[in-house]
Amino acid sequence: MAGTDDVPVPQDYKLDLLRKKYLLQTHAEGADEAVLRYDIEYQITAHDAGALYAHVCKELQWEESAGRLVGLQAAAAAKLSGLDAAVAAAEETEGEMELRAALVAKADAAGGDWERRNKLKVYEAVEAMATRRFDVAAKLLLDCIATFSATEVMSYEQCVFYTVLTAVLTLDRPSLKAKVISSPEVLSVIDTIPHLSSFLNALHDCKYAEFFRAFSGLLESVRTDPYLHPHYRFFMREVRAKAYSQFLESYKSVTLDSMARAFGVSSEFIDEELANFIVRGQVAARIDRVAGVVQTTRPDAKNGLYQQTIKRGDAVLSRMQNLSKIIDVD
Structure with missing residues (x-):
């Protein structure tokens, strides 16, 4: 060379x-x-x-x-x-x-080769996406996007595409804003990728009907992508579950009609969709169909700490009882 x-x-x-x-x-x-x-x-x-x-x-x-x-x-x-x-x-x-x-x-x-290390992160991110470890992929892509050079693997636009999609799945709202929405590297090309900017910003800005429209426009790109295609249905479910959970974080209860209007869909669709996510444990809520209301079931911090303490206490008592059967205390 x-x-x-x-x-x-x-x-x-x-x-x-x-x-x-x-x-x-x-x-x-x-x-x-x-x-x-x-x-x-x-x-x-x-x-x-x-x-x-x-x-x-x-x-x-x-x-x-x-x-x-x-x-x-x-x-x-x-x-x-x-x-x-x-x-x-x-x-x-x-x-x-x-x-x-x-x-x-x-x-x-330090014996480092920035370019090779950067490329290695891209290869590892591709492997992580292929094996459905989107949290790992998001971290790797965010680390290497500023100095991306692995054009033999994907274009820079594709790198931004993968970065946004994996980050939306795995980052909380403040991190999404700091690491992705405000990223100069993402901002430099995101408008050249159809629907991606609306998909990212509408979710952060709680414009859920716009978010769903953009998401619908992106799905064909996800379905035909060689790395994301095997996880197409999983990706669809996870993104929708995240949007519903984010919406419900602001409420203790909300009517089905109000939630349906926010997402630009029918009340019947929201009722059926939420029921499936609640059964899977992906959305912490319950539906009162008689009253037409969705109630969140997230425990507050104090109650959560109390429940955690009770569980630990039960575990200690159980262990002591087991030990007492073995040790002759007399």
């Missing part, structure tokens, strides 16, 4: 050490073990790689020098301290380019 101006990129020293360590472990024919050991120790010292020194000593069954390990760790800490000082100075007195250069220098000394 060539670097800037076609200058070859040098091999990472850790890969060179891996090859030499392998030669020592296998006692490869023609390998000069004394030279190999010298080269390994020299590179470890040159890079102040204390953790690597401990690892190599364990792998090759070398006697570890405590003094040398402490010296390597101290040198690495001093180098990191200097890099931290450079970053702080750049933040105070330099521009964005200088700050970025200082941060990159610090990441390189």
Whole structure:
């Protein structure tokens, strides 16, 4: 691989050490073990790689020098301290380019490759979506969206699409506002993706009829997506359940007619839909069909703490009773 101006990129020293360590472990024919050991120790010292020194000593069954390990760790800490000082100075007195250069220098000394790590998060997010771990996918996508470069996996617009959908499923309302709605990266492209902006903002703004319309427009994109298609029905249910739960958070009770108007659907639809979610335990409410009212069943914080204390007390008493059967207290 060539670097800037076609200058070859040098091999990472850790890969060179891996090859030499392998030669020592296998006692490869023609390998000069004394030279190999010298080269390994020299590179470890040159890079102040204390953790690597401990690892190599364990792998090759070398006697570890405590003094040398402490010296390597101290040198690495001093180098990191200097890099931290450079970053702080750049933040105070330099521009964005200088700050970025200082941060990159610090990441390189930590052995980091931002681009590869960023791409790895995209790959892991795809795997998480495919296995229905949308909370994991949302976290990974939010972490990498600002420096997204994995265009071999998806376009930037697709990355924003997945970020919004997984975040809506898994983040609470304040987090959704802070991490997604106000994100410059999301704002830069969200209007180019049909229905996505209305889907996101209408939910946060409690405009539920608009939210349902936008959601309906997005469903075809979800249904035909290779990663989300297997979870199409699950996604439909979870998003609707979240919208109903958010709506009901503001009420102790509300009429079915009022809720139906808020969502732009019929009272019969809301009645049947809510009943299904209540049975599944996805919405904390009950329906009084005679009065035509939906009542929330969320316990308040004090009552919840009381119930938790009662359960723990019962568990302790049960354990004591079991122990009393075993221990002769006489």
